[in-house]
Amino acid sequence: MDSRNFLYMFYGFAVAWVAVIIYVVTLVARERKLRDEMRRLRQMIETGERA
Amino acid sequence: MYALAAIAGVLLVRNLYETFLSLPDEALQGAIYRIIFFHVPAAWTFMLGALVAMVASVIVLIRKSFAADALAASVTEIALVFGAVNLATGMVWARIIWGIWWAWDARLTSMLISWLMYGGYLMLRQAIDEPTQRARMSAVLSILTFPGVMITWKAIEWWRTQHPGPVLSIRGANDKMDPAMQSVLYWNFLAVLLFAVVLTLIRMRQEETRRELDGLRREAHAI
Secondary structure, three states: OOOOOHHHHHHHHHHHHHHHHHHHHHHHHHHHHHHHHHHHHHHHHHHHHHO | OHHHHHHHHHHHHHHHHHHHHHOOOOOOOHHHHHHHHHHHHHHHHHHHHHHHHHHHHHHHHHHOOHHHHHHHHHHHHHHHHHHHHHHHHHHHHHHHHOOOOOOOOHHHHHHHHHHHHHHHHHHHHHHOOOHHHHHHHHHHHHHHHHHHHHHHHHHHHHOOOOOOOOOOHHHOOOOOOOHHHHHHHHHHHHHHHHHHHHHHHHHHHHHHHHHHHHHHHHHHHHO
């Protein structure tokens, strides 16, 4: 491969992948937060009904 | 969904191999030209996402459908990510080829404005608590923002821009780009698009869970 501007090509690809990876990580974190919230609310409703 | 993710993954690996190891060098630009194989598919994914969001938003206004609202919100968020990838890779390429990071020409400016407007769309959704009002207001904003994306698409034909003009055969530019390079570009668009579809499906499921949570919250308050 032609080595001219290789470093900037690397920066370009790195920026693209880092942006996508950061988004995927936030998506996974959001999923976990929603599941925790769902579990907490279901528990609250269950114990409330029992009382 | 897992099958789609697997196909997207395999295609991405194949395309990375083609991009870095199989394709010939470009005579004038050196290695940096290879950025186009992600820059352009990211732009197309952004634009297609915007189109889907606009259609879903029209359905929201006509049928008051929360499913269409979830699709519009999800696809806009994913489109915004690929729009960011497009802008960032374009700036890195411009730094080498033009000697500047940014030019306020019609193509770049309309793309940036569209991107910011879709960012505003997501902020608007955060600001409105009432689901019906949120769906209606954000649908209107999405529909009003879409013409900006069409202007971005056509800008390189309508005006003389710093951004290069059309180079692909499907846009009427003959012999400006090697067919082998165009082929990798289309394959990479397919891979990026499939990946975006997987992310959209995950994001839609989250919207559904969020609606379910709203119902549970109301139930919990009633106890």
